[in-house]
Amino acid sequence: MIKFLFSVAILTEKHLSPNTFQKMRVSYVAQVYSRTVGSGIETMVAKGKLGVEALATADHILEIDRLFDSFNGDAVNANSKKVLKHPLKDGSAHMEYWPSAIQKIKDHKFMKGQEKVHAPSQMGWQASIKAIMMLWDSVKGIGFKCFNPRHSNQDPLENLFNVIRQNCGSNHYPNSEQFISALKTEVTNGLLSCKK
Structure with a gap:
């Protein structure tokens, strides 16, 4: 099974044995819980390379993929074959x-x-x-x-808090004074930066 998972181009050791910081990366979760991986497991079962009990895993992965899709729909994906996008x-x-x-x-x-x-x-x-x-x-x-x-979704808010933590020296628990100072710094930087 592990050999198969690595043969799916998007999966690496980081996906299967993530460290503490990698466990927090939503992109890794989305790649593991993807139609590519779920369908790949189904194919391996059909070819007899995995036991039928692996179908429960494939079904779960495909269900999570559909949930992610249903919450990430937008006009950019309006022509996607995945109707929940x-x-x-x-x-x-x-x-x-x-x-x-x-x-x-x-x-x-x-x-x-x-x-x-x-x-x-x-x-x-x-x-x-x-x-x-x-x-x-x-x-x-x-x-x-x-x-x-x-x-x-809350991605922009999570990104803001990530930047604030960076401004606090990676302090995951800034007090109110540190938080306000870091927020002011980020807002000022955002207003002064030139975006092309």
């Missing part, structure tokens, strides 16, 4: 997909040793799906014809 609008696949995704997420079972536990991500995904459905209802109610889910 399209903008959200009346009749789009999102509104049919999300309720079934909530149920699948509820049905996930996580084990810690012999004990069943609820992963925080289960509740987070369910809340996020319900929130974006409510957001769509709200913006549709004021006249929006479509909505790009990608524009409602």
